[in-house]
Amino acid sequence: MTVRTRGPRTTYPLYLLPGAVAFLAVVALPFGMNVWYSLTRWQGVGTPSWAGLANYRQLIHDSQFWESFRHSLAMVLAMAVIPTVIGLVVAAALFDFVAKHYGSKPASVLRACFYLPQVLPITVAGIVWSWILAPEGGSLNALLKDVGLGSARQDWLGDPGIALYSVMAVMVWVQLGFPVVIFMSGLQRVDPALHEAAELDGTSWWQRFWHVTLPQLRPEIYVVMLWCTIAALKVFGAVYVLTKGGPAGATDVPSYFSFATFFEKTQVGYGSAIATVLTLIVLALAVVGLRFQTKAEDER
Amino acid sequence: MSKARRPIALTALALTGALLLAACGSSGGGAQGDGKTLKLWHYEAPDSAMGVAWNQAIAEFKKTHPGVKVEFEAKGFEQIQKTASMVLNSHDAPDVMEYNKGNATAGLLAKQGLLTDLTPQVTKYGWDKLLSPSVTTTSKYNAQGVMGSGQWYGVPNFGEYTMVYYNKDLFRRNGVKVPTTPAEFTAALAAFKAKGITPLADAGAEYPAQQYFYQLALTRADRAWVDSFQLYRGKADFHDPAWTYAADTFADWVSKGYIAKTSSSAKAEDAGVSFINGKYPIFFSGSWWYGRFKTENKFSWGTFLWPGTTLTPGSGGNLWVVPKNAKNKQLAYDFIDITMKKQVQNTLGNNGGVPVAADPSAITDPASKQLIENFDHVSGSDGLAFYPDWPVPGFYDVMVSAVQKLITGSAKPGDVLDQLQKAYDEGVPAS
Numbered sequence: 012m013t014v015r016t017r018g019p020r021t022t023y024p025l026y027l028l029p030g031a032v033a034f035l036a037v038v039a040l041p042f043g044m045n046v047w048y049s050l051t052r053w054q055g056v057g058t059p060s061w062a063g064l065a066n067y068r069q070l071i072h073d074s075q076f077w078e079s080f081r082h083s084l085a086m087v088l089a090m091a092v093i094p095t096v097i098g099l100v101v102a103a104a105l106f107d108f109v110a111k112h113y114g115s116k117p118a119s120v121l122r123a124c125f126y127l128p129q130v131l132p133i134t135v136a137g138i139v140w141s142w143i144l145a146p147e148g149g150s151l152n153a154l155l156k157d158v159g160l161g162s163a164r165q166d167w168l169g170d171p172g173i174a175l176y177s178v179m180a181v182m183v184w185v186q187l188g189f190p191v192v193i194f195m196s197g198l199q200r201v202d203p204a205l206h207e208a209a210e211l212d213g214t215s216w217w218q219r220f221w222h223v224t225l226p227q228l229r230p231e232i233y234v235v236m237l238w239c240t241i242a243a244l245k246v247f248g249a250v251y252v253l254t255k256g257g258p259a260g261a262t263d264v265p266s267y268f269s270f271a272t273f274f275e276k277t278q279v280g281y282g283s284a285i286a287t288v289l290t291l292i293v294l295a296l297a298v299v300g301l302r303f304q305t306k307a308e309d310e311r
Numbered sequence: 312m313s314k315a316r317r318p319i320a321l322t323a324l325a326l327t328g329a330l331l332l333a334a335c336g337s338s339g340g341g342a343q344g345d346g347k348t349l350k351l352w353h354y355e356a357p358d359s360a361m362g363v364a365w366n367q368a369i370a371e372f373k374k375t376h377p378g379v380k381v382e383f384e385a386k387g388f389e390q391i392q393k394t395a396s397m398v399l400n401s402h403d404a405p406d407v408m409e410y411n412k413g414n415a416t417a418g419l420l421a422k423q424g425l426l427t428d429l430t431p432q433v434t435k436y437g438w439d440k441l442l443s444p445s446v447t448t449t450s451k452y453n454a455q456g457v458m459g460s461g462q463w464y465g466v467p468n469f470g471e472y473t474m475v476y477y478n479k480d481l482f483r484r485n486g487v488k489v490p491t492t493p494a495e496f497t498a499a500l501a502a503f504k505a506k507g508i509t510p511l512a513d514a515g516a517e518y519p520a521q522q523y524f525y526q527l528a529l530t531r532a533d534r535a536w537v538d539s540f541q542l543y544r545g546k547a548d549f550h551d552p553a554w555t556y557a558a559d560t561f562a563d564w565v566s567k568g569y570i571a572k573t574s575s576s577a578k579a580e581d582a583g584v585s586f587i588n589g590k591y592p593i594f595f596s597g598s599w600w601y602g603r604f605k606t607e608n609k610f611s612w613g614t615f616l617w618p619g620t621t622l623t624p625g626s627g628g629n630l631w632v633v634p635k636n637a638k639n640k641q642l643a644y645d646f647i648d649i650t651m652k653k654q655v656q657n658t659l660g661n662n663g664g665v666p667v668a669a670d671p672s673a674i675t676d677p678a679s680k681q682l683i684e685n686f687d688h689v690s691g692s693d694g695l696a697f698y699p700d701w702p703v704p705g706f707y708d709v710m711v712s713a714v715q716k717l718i719t720g721s722a723k724p725g726d727v728l729d730q731l732q733k734a735y736d737e738g739v740p741a742s
Contacts, residue, residue, distance in 0.1 A: 054704075056396035056423040145581070146573035147590075169515065169576030171721045256708075257516055258575045258715040259722070274393050276705030276738070277419065 042290065049283035055273075059280065066284035076285060079256075079263040082175060086246050086264060089179035090186045091239035095232060097183070098190025101125065103220050105191070106198045107206075122195055126188035133185070137252030140181045144168050168254055171261035178253055178262050185249065186242075190235045197231035198224070229307050237300035244293050265289045344406070344638030349646060350382045353409035354391055360602055360664025361469060361628070367658050368650045375649070379642060392416070399425040404634035407643035412449035412465065412630050413697070414457055414541075414740075415704040420632070421464040422456030427633040429463040432644045438466055438651055441668040445690040446470055446627035449697070455740050459542045465630025468650045470665040470686045471598045472625025472695065473522055479611040481508070481592040493530065493619035500569040503592055509568060512591035514582035515575035515718045518700075519596055521710040522624050523570070524717070525699035526595065528557035529622040537622065537696045543739060547702075549732040550725075558724035562717050575718040597625070601682055602663025616685060622696040623689055627667070703738025 049066055051059035070076055110118040128136060143150050144167035152164040167177040201224065209219045225232075247266040250256060256263035256271065265285060273282030349372065355361035369381050384405070392411060398404060399420060410417055420426050433439050439447065446467060453461030482489060482499075485506050490496040503510035513520050529537075531553040539545030548554070564570050574582070579596070586594035587607050594600075595617070604612060617623060631650065633643045649655060656666040657673040665686045674680050689695060700707035713730050716722035722730075 054419060054423075056400060056420065056425060146576070147571075147585075166573045166576060169573060169715075169719065171715075171719050174576070254576065255516060255711075257712060258719055259712045271705065271708055275708050277415070278705070 045283045045290075046287050048279055049281075049287045051280045053279040054277045055279045062280055066281045067288075069281065070284050070288060075260065075263070076265065076268060078260065079265045079268045082262060082264050083244055083246075085175055085179055086182065086243040087240050089182040090243035090246065091236055093183050094186040094239060095190050095235050098187055098194055098235070099225070099228070099232070100220075101187070102191050102194035102198060103224055106195055107216065107220075118195075122188075122191060125191045128185045129188045133248035134252050136181070136185060137249055141168065141253055144177055144181075169258050171258050174254055174258055174261045178249060181253065182243075182246070182249060186239060189239065193231050193235050194228055197228045201227045230304065233300065233304040233307055237297065237304065240296060240300070241293055244289065244296070344642075346639055346642065347378060348380045348382055349376075349407070349639055349642040350384075350405040350637075351407050351646065352384050352386050352391065352405045354386045354388045355409070357385075360659050360662035363662045364469075364655050364659035364664065364666075365650065368646065368652075368655045371649050371652070371655065372646050376642065376645065396420060396423070396425065399634045399636065402636060404636040406637040406639045407631055407633055407646055409629050410465065410632045412458070412467065412626065412628075413701040414452075415701065415706070417449070417465050417630055417632060418452045418456035418458055419704070420456075421452040421462075422454065425635050426464045427635055427637065427640060429466065429633060429644075432647075433463045433466070436644065436648050436651075438647075439463075441651055442467070442627070443667075443690045445693050445695045446667055448695075449627050450630060457542060457740070459538075465632045466647050466651075467627030467630050468647075468656065468667055469628035469659055470625070470667055470690060470695075471628050472665070472686055472689050473526065473595060473597050473623050474614045474616055474685065476586060476594045476596065476600065476604060476612060476614050478586070478589060478592045479613055481589065481610075485592075487592070489613075489615065491615075491618055496618050500564070500593075501567070504568050509571045509591060510593050511564070511570050512582045512586045512594040513570050513574040513718075514577040514579045515715045516577060516711065517579040518698075518707070518711075519579050519582050519594075520570075520574070520714040520718065521699050521707075522597075523595055524557050524561050524710075524714050525624055525696075526617050526620075527560050528553045529624070529696050530617070530620040531556045532620075532622060532696075534622075534693060541697050541702055543702075547735060549728040549735065554728055554731070555724070558717065558728055561714070562720075562724050565718055565720065570718065572718060572720070575715050598665050598682060598686070601678075605663055605678060614681070614685070616689065621689075621692050621694045623694055624698050625686075625689060625695045626697050627695075628665070703735055706734060706738060709734040 048059065050062060050064070052062045052065075053059035105118045105121055109121060146152060146164075146166040146169060149167070151167065155161060155163050165173055168174050205223050205227070206219055209223050214222070245266055246264055247270065250262055250264050250267045251270075254262040256267045266289065269282050269285035269289065271282075272278050272285060276282075351369070353361075353365055355365060357363070357366065369383060373379070373381060388411070391408070395408075395410065396419075410420070417426070442450075447463075448459045450458075450463050450465050450467060451461050452458055452464050477489065481487075481503075485503060485508065487499050487502045488495065490499045500510045511523070513523060535545065536551075536553060540547040561570070565572060577585075582591075582594060583596065583600055583603070585591055587604065589610055601614075631647045633640055633647075637643055651668055653668070653670050653673070656669040659666040660669040660674040660679055660683055661676055663679060663682075665683055669683070671680075671683070674683060700710050709731065713722075713727045716727050716730075717724065
């Protein structure tokens with residue numbers, strides 16, 4: 012008698028089924044409904060009236076949306092590019108310098124310190140930062156005054172010329188821990204022989220970082236960049252808590268703009284159109300990022 | 312499909328169906344209740360005047376309705392504001408609920424048929440006889456959801472209005488006279504500034520700044536102007552003398568240092584606390600601060616109405632509404648009636664609130680007495696001018712953004728008024 016066992020091909024779909032159903036219910040269906048609402052005029056109650064592509068035509072000519080989108084690009088800089096660059100240097104320094112000279116424990120403690128803002132709820136972090144950055148009684152301005160830089164005091168979140176940079180700085184602080192942790196774990200898998208060989212060849216730390224560490228960490232860099240770019244495009248909580256898009260729209264981002272249009276102005280159709288466009292942009296970026304990542308992995 | 316896989320597929324199908332149904336939610340409902348449960352939602356803090364009074368009303372309701380269970384759920388303002396339409400459209404609607412008043416809120420729900428027309432109950436219970444016409448404006452909505460006329464969709468049982476809170480100690484210490492006219496008010500601001508004190512506590516990121524701005528406009532306005540702006544009984548022109556005066560004066564006060572430029576990112580709480588801390592001698596805001604100042608101010612303080620005008624931002628308080636899909640409407644009407652009874656209204660008044668039907672002799676606290684007398688004076692002289700963000704949905708954020716520009720100096724008054732006009736015109740419902 013022969014015992015027939017099911018092969019992987021026949022059983023895989025069953026394991027995927029719960030995930031597929033959940034995806035359908037909590038992602039695909041709401042997204043489909045969102046697209047449908049974006050083609051209507053609706054106040055959130057009553058019957059939506061068909062508007063076709065009118066909301067999208069309005070969006071193309073809405074300077075407020077494009078302004079919010081420009082702020083989004085600034086957020087990509089603050090949440091993806093800068094933390095990745097600083098994170099690489101910090102991770103390499105912790106790995107090559109702190110761990111080597113002071114042992115792995117101090118390096119782990121410092122890594123945890125960098126990661127702490129990622130663990131904090133963004134509302135808590137936002138409220139604390141709004142205290143720090145308060146123009147009167149805020150600790151940053153008090154510190155500047157105490158060290159004799161009183162003239163550098165600013166209304167960090169209230170001046171339209173500065174507010175976006177202040178939010179960006181807070182987001183760099185929030186995000187930095189993520190790349191540090193990923194890069195440090197990436198460094199664990201780099202063959203030490205590569206660094207030793209480079210060291211024997213008389214290279215400087217910087218040359219080793221540039222020619223050995225960076226190329227070896229390419230997959231991690233792709234992951235971090237992709238993850239953080241998507242997070243930057245979706246950023247909402249920090250803006251909501253710190254500035255609510257103000258002052259005078261200086262820190263508005265598409266997700267907050269969509270929220271305000273949807274719930275405050277009760278223009279559900281238009282708010283949905285903003286959300287749809289934002290989703291498509293994030294999706295396109297994710298696909299491009301994943302392609303790059305796959306390509307990089309194939310080349311290794 | 313093989314027999315072995317069929318049960319799995321059927322299970323998956325059932326699960327999908329269940330999830331999809333759950334995701335779609337449910338609507339309709341409106342089934343009759345058993346008359347044994349009152350489902351009640353409100354969003355007042357338990358230690359606020361209203362919270363204390365409504366707790367008393369619940370206790371009174373239980374006493375007068377033995378065998379009826381009160382299912383009270385404490386909600387957040389934002390929570391109710393953002394989800395009301397969805398909840399009221401479902402079978403989970405409460406029997407009675409506190410809701411915000413105005414065209415963009417209660418008006419919108421009334422227009423969509425989500426609220427019960429309370430007109431017959433108002434007459435039956437005599438609530439209309441307890442409320443002044445000024446207070447009832449926010450209770451009635453027409454078919455377009457515009458307040459001021461039409462059917463009763465809500466019942467307010469407290470009032471609110473804005474006033475000038477001032478620090479008597481700071482006035483006395485700096486030799487500044489308490490103003491009674493607009494000229495004296497400006498002179499007081501200048502006198503404080505000359506002493507190096509920014510006179511006005513303000514918050515640009517939230518409502519206080521726009522209330523200063525609106526009050527300035529009201530000093531050059533009349534009831535017809537308010538009706539045009541709030542009730543669409545005429546054209547609201549943001550370049551008229553009243554709005555222009557408000558924008559120019561506000562910008563001027565910022566440039567003279569009467570309002571701090573650094574207030575652009577401040578929240579209402581920051582402004583109130585800075586007044587409590589004695590940093591600013593004047594704070595213009597609503598009666599909802601009164602109870603807190605009474606408890607927390609460590610200095611001698613007082614209030615007066617903005618000089619030179621009978622109009623002031625204010626209105627009847629939040630509304631008790633009965634959802635269309637409420638199951639136990641009779642119990643809801645009985646509860647509303649209890650909140651209008653003298654004993655509950657007196658509790659409200661003695662805890663720093665502004666009751667609309669209290670027994671004046673039962674209000675024992677002198678400060679509360681003055682607060683209520685001022686409200687009676689304002690509402691009795693048709694002086695409640697509502698709030699500037701009411702006329703169209705989303706106008707609150709537009710107002711915040713516009714007035715922030717005046718504080719930061721990032722736009723000229725004329726440009727700010729253009730911004731307001733555009734947002735207002737886009738939001739006004741087509742008649």
